Amino acid sequence: MDRRSPQRPGTAGGFWNGGPAPPGLMNLSTQILRALGDPVIAVDEQGDVIVWTPAAERVLGFPVDEVLGRPLPEVGIRVETLLFGRERRVTLRRREGGEFPATVTATPLPGPDEGMVLLVKDLTPWIGPGGDDAASTDTLIVEERLGAAFRGIVEATGSDLDRSGRLEALAQSLAEQGRRLLPGISCMIAVVPATRQDVFHCLAGAGPFAETLVNQTFRREETVLDTALRGKRVVERNDMQVASGRRDLFVAAGVQTMRAVPMSTEVPLPDGRRALGAIVFYRAEARSFSDAERRLLDDFGALVGLSLQRAEVRATTERAMARLQLAVDVALDLARSLDVGEVVRRLVRRAAVATGADRCALLRIEGGEDGEMVTEAAHDVSGYDGGVGNRGPVAEQQLVRDAIARREPILGGQQNLAPMAAEIRRALGDVCHTATVPLVYGGEVIAVLVLSRRRDQPFGKEEADTIKLLGGPAALALRNSYLHARTEEASRVKTDFLDMAAHELRTPLTVISGYLSILREGAFGPAPPRWDDPLRILDQKAAELRRLVDDLLLAARLETGRLEGLTQPIDLREVVEQSAQAADDVPELLLPQDPVVVSGDREQVSRLVDQLVNNALAYGREGSPRWARIELEARPEQGEARLAVEDRGRGLPPEVGERIFERFYRYEDPDHPMVPGTGLGLYIASELATRHGGRRGAGPAHVTRRVVQQYASPSSRTARPLRPRRGARTRRPRRASARPGTGRPGAPPPAGSRPGPAPAAPGRSPRR
Template sequence: MPSEIPADKLRGILEIVRHANAEMDLGSLIALITQQACSLLEADRGSLYLLEKETGELYSSMALGLSGKTIRLKLHQGVAGLVAAAGQSIIVDDAYSDARFYRAVDETTGYRTRQILCVPIKNRRGDVLGALELLNKRAGTFTPQDEELLSLLASQMGVALANAQLYDGLRTNLDRLSRLMKVGAAISSELDLDALLRIISQTTSHLLQAERSTVFLVDRARGELWSRVAEGLDRQEIRIPLGAGIAGTVAATGALVRITDAYTDPRFNPEVDKRTGYQTRNILCSPMRNARGQVIGVFQVLNKRGGDFSALDEQLLASLSSQAAVAVENAQLHDEVQRAYVQLQALDKMKTDFLNTISHELRTPLAPILGYTEILLSGGMGALPSSCLRGIQAIEESAKRLLALIENLLVFVRLDQGEMALQREPVDVSSLVGRVTEAFQPKVEEWKLTLVREVPDGLPPVMADPQELTVALSHLVDNATKFTPAGGQVTVTARAVAGDGGKAAVEIAVQDTGIGIATENQGRIFERFYQVDGSLTRHFGGMGIGLAVAKQIIEAHGSRVMVESEPGLGSTFRFTLPAAA
């Protein structure tokens, strides 16, 4: 057979083979083969069809003279489909009188096919890779010699096409993997749920080369799918019952759905198309599963550009789904935390407002109670029997205790609202410690404690707000006396130390011989309303805000309260303030 082929034709085939073996881009190789085959055999137009194993169809996106159009044929459909199915060449002298001719392509393009020469393309194992089809010889008709020549060219092109397909598949997979990694990075950094769904929809369309995508999430409480982000639609929220429509069915069954012709599928609801004017052709709908395997959402992707969705698209969407599920659950958790935070802020404000109101309301009636008890005890309203005197003294003590609690609440509210504005000035530490310890003297005597003041002469004054510092030190002393049993000792000390950068400073400490604090509880004692042991609170009294208030005041001065304690051996609270310049 080769001897019957003219030498110039053989040289032409060898030249085509040389160029083809050097070309690894599939699209460029197909264009090269089609153009050179038409030139070699003087044909008007040509198409190279490749067999898509997944669908069992032939497709050609490179038809000479039909730029930009993709042709798809089933096996046994048209001349090319018959050639690919049988693996044998066909010559047609009069297309429109031959029943094997598929007229739809001409009807679509407006081209008039007269003659056809089509040969199979096979690999080295003899498997059919596709078909090479030439149309309308410019002079005369296609001959058996033309068939032999084109068959020889096709036999040489099989290896080049197989290599180019492998290279194209590898390049496509690498490109998609790269884009998938970029998508994963983009969605993993977004915590706003609506913004995340928008990114996922857009990147899904780009990744699968589709026109539109929608990400639905499952609302199990309502038994629905919902989305506020759908490409091509308004931001109006969409809700679909689980089990209804294609997306609802996928959510309910967890099974992927791929539809090549939406309007012939009974599950497709055309109402959305009618409302929007959009024309849905094909659909890929996949479940979104979390790490536990639960379906938490659905991807619905519409209209693959240039054909139908493939098994590779399914795999790609499944990979994207696993990444998206993690990002969606993170965003939902962030959304829940944000809502809970807003609720907590509202509750915290209500609590603060309540404490502020109740404190002022309690304080108002206490003023006349304390005023009249003072008048009665001083004899301003006449001498009182001894039995009455003890009762009025009890009233006065209880009223003063209640007033102290109210004052603490007011301080707490003020600090909680961030209303503390320090009025710093030089403060004499000796005088400050003296005032505080003197105020507690009646209490320690009643509780049979010893209160010791150890402040050396010549201490430098510190820069502080005298009123706030008095409150903080009073709370520390009150805490020490409260948890020190009878016979114990509370010591308030002050000494000169080197502060930050070696600058002069004064350390103030309150030490007791009380019950002590376990190491595991030392980190929580400064929390508001926290008590290590509720039974101790009931025994010693207090609301658990004294240390919290002291801590806030000391930290507002730029210092920290340090704690040293062991159960049964007592506790020491100390802080340092800079000396006044």
């Protein structure tokens, strides 16, 4: 049978001519193709029609009998221009001559034979009938190219997200898309930087001429690009070799025509900008672009503007987050030290790096805007003199005065160099731009940062925002360091006073004690009996005063680190026994049978135990006998010993459990009478324990004062000074024994026996 005949084997319902197929499949295919509302056409490798659905007959007007087995009729579909999988906008013609807009999508025909299936979509219900200028061939070409460019923009912005918002890479990809819009053109994207809004920066370019402009910066005024951006309108000129302010560039490149499409936004960016820049198209001929080409370029420019606006928003947000992170880092860095010198050195260095400044100086303000300024520190990338210590009136520097008065950064030019020293004038002589930043805390300007740039790049809004973020933690760090310095000075003065007072009191106290001893011994003759009580009271008060002087002197030496000592093996059990025996009221003892040898200065360890015991006895419960218990526990596994002194006193609130070890701190219970004292006892005990490598703590209820002391290692059994000093004397430790629970001298316990505790308070078991 003739292949071009309307009917031949394999026809199914008059619209299939693809050869024999299984009956079931043919019935299903027939039903599917008949059900489709849009035309479906299939052609073989020779271009002859092999499928023509009823929808194709209805929309295009050609009966199936006229087209099957014959070349595709002239309906406006050029098969050779179609690409598989790509939809193309076309204008189709019906048999009676009418035209309508449609899209045609080509897909390969399944099977061994080459061919294609055409899916036709009538667009009349959506955009109306075709045939006018909107559906002309040029317009369709423009729309097709714009669609391709739009897909390129989508791909570019998508990859930009993957590249974490690199604006340069995105702009270059968009410029390359713009160059492909029309043959023989170049495309350049120029932006207005956030830090310098008086210039254009050529961010990206594609094409011979545009590529030579990349990374160049031009001033905005009196340029064609600025005219377009300020007027928010497209500007096209074909006399650029005459009209341009840089006509040398256009003459050298042979470019005459330019079309500039402005990129701006009604909603300001996070940094306050509304003008983004412009996208510019160039070509060599002095020939204007056609209406279709203008529409293509302008629409593409609008798409590019939206893409760059989105990228700028993201980049601005990331810069804001980076500034916030920088402020956090600066705050943490400054908080690492309370030394004023170290804080100001870190601050000026950090501020210079964060803002891209060539020099940063910190001026301490004394007396406000009518006072004086003192240079505390300076960081200069060129190594110029910092002028540390220079002093001058605030009134001499108007920028500093304005910053103090307004409490906000002042962006300006060079400072007043006239009153400055010669070396400072040399350092600041070539400075072009400055930012003067007040550091405000509690409404008071405590210092001023002066940032300087020697290059012609003014400080912008973003640098000002960065400076403001740095100002808060910087002011707080400076204030804390100043307060710490004042506190340290006050503490030093107080310690020096205590040391001096203790030394000055010791001499007259020694004389008083000596004369009391002479009176008691009767060196001036027998004392009348009525003197016995006064002499006894004077002797007690002299002893109390002697202990106070010793505590003051010891506390002062501990505070200044001037306390010296001799480290040697000592039996802590023996020290405890002697301290218990010397106490006014003998405490209960829970001691191990074997010696507990630790390393330390014997006199200082004895003082530690004395302070704990005296404190426990002093703070007994009113109306109850004075009572304390000392428990010493050896811990060979941990290599340490534990000493606990317990009382039945008033107890402590949890919030003051650690404060009782502070110098001069005293906790007074309003329900109990005040106990005489200075608040130095537990402080001395705590410092001595720390000095000997121990730990201390306090229980919250009936107070238990605990000290954990390390064992003496075998290598430490020889005496050595705690601090190197000349003339340190080695004292042999004295051995003494006491019966557990009594503290009195006596025979040592039998071998193998273990001392038992003294009777505990009712309802309480001995601590072990």
